[in-house]
Amino acid sequence: MAKNFIIACGGTGGHLFPGLAVAEVLHERGHEILLLVSEKEIDTVALKNRTEFRIEKLPSIGMPSFLSPAFLRFLRRGWESFSYCRQLHRRYRPTAVLGMGGFTSAAPLLSAHLLGIPTYLHESNAIAGRANRLAARWVNKVLLGFEACRSCFPKSECLVTGTPVRRNLGKKLSRAQALSAFRLSSERKTILIMGGSQGAGQINQLFFRSASLLKDLPVQLIHLTGERDDGLAAINYQREGIIAHVASFHHQMNEAYSAADLVVSRAGAASLSEISQFGLPAILIPFPFAAERHQHRNAAIFEQAGAAEMLEESDITPENLVRLITNLLADDQRRQRMSEAAATLLPEHAAEKIAEIMEGK
Secondary structure, three states: OOEEEEEOOOHHHHHHHHHHHHHHHHHOOOOOOEEOOOOHHHHHHHOOOOOEEEEEEEOOOOOOOOOOOHHHHHHHHHHHHHHHHHHHHHHHHOOOEEEOOOHHHHHHHHHHHHOOOOEEEEOOOOOOOHHHHHHHHHHOOEEEEHHHHHHHHOOOEEEEEOOOOOHOOOOOOHHHHHHHHHHHOOOOEEEEEEEEOOOOOHHHHHHHHHHHHHHOOOEEEEEEOOOOOHHHHHHHHHHOOOOOOEOOOOOOOHHHHHHHHHEEEOOOHHHHHHHHHOOOOOEEEOOOHHEEEEEEHHHHHHHOOEEEEEOOOHHHOOOHHHHHHHHHOOOHHHHHHHHHHHHOOOOHHHHHOOOOOOOOO
């Protein structure tokens, strides 16, 4: 029997894409899905062709300091979201509401809780943020990406599901097929550089400064820069004679992952879930200003498992970055061990598990 479900999943790619993965599973099972997202451009762009879902935007913002002048605006916008969600829940009558994290999830979960609707919260990171610690009080169950996060919710019923991976990610391709999509050579090792859903300016700058050291290595690059740096990166690599495919983003990420011998990435939970699914060795550079330093905690789990090397952004120089890249690419057995560790680190089929929980199975 078809049911109605609400998934609050906007604000960042780390919330949006895992939420979309769950929505796709529920939709395939014949259910109706309403997505509650933020007013940010990333949500608008990512969802512009998703006509199979009903989509509503909420006027929510991140929580500032209590002493900040912006705190009153935060409260006002939160009340607007809560009032809107309460009316929406009464009209739409969802079977369950899922929040994928952040303050976009807070109002939908609280209003559903007060109406007696089953609620679930997903925390993808190894340490929970403020919004999820608060929202956990209003849910039937907290769903975790990492076992290490269980201690953040001592009074909640928790279940480790892993972090859902977007369904349109695609399956692993042969290396030759993937490289041909970028017109790259099978004779060289390939480094995939990415900064998450919106790019990472500091990682881009680091590779710009490292180009003169990379040019003599038998490597080629797939560099996904985000929206601002793609032109500069392309010019920089061309000047140094480095073989590189540069783009602001790439829609068929299974091609990029399948082509890569090594990934250099931030340590957001969604990116790590995809790295794990494709079993890739990685150099992780956590975003130093992530809330609760959650990217450091995420990266540490991969490092301790032998799946990645972690570098502090403040400590990296072009010399030590290129030295680490050189050592890893020269040691096929080490990269194979890292790959095997990454592939077994996180639970599989997270989207299906969460969909079943929402269905009451």
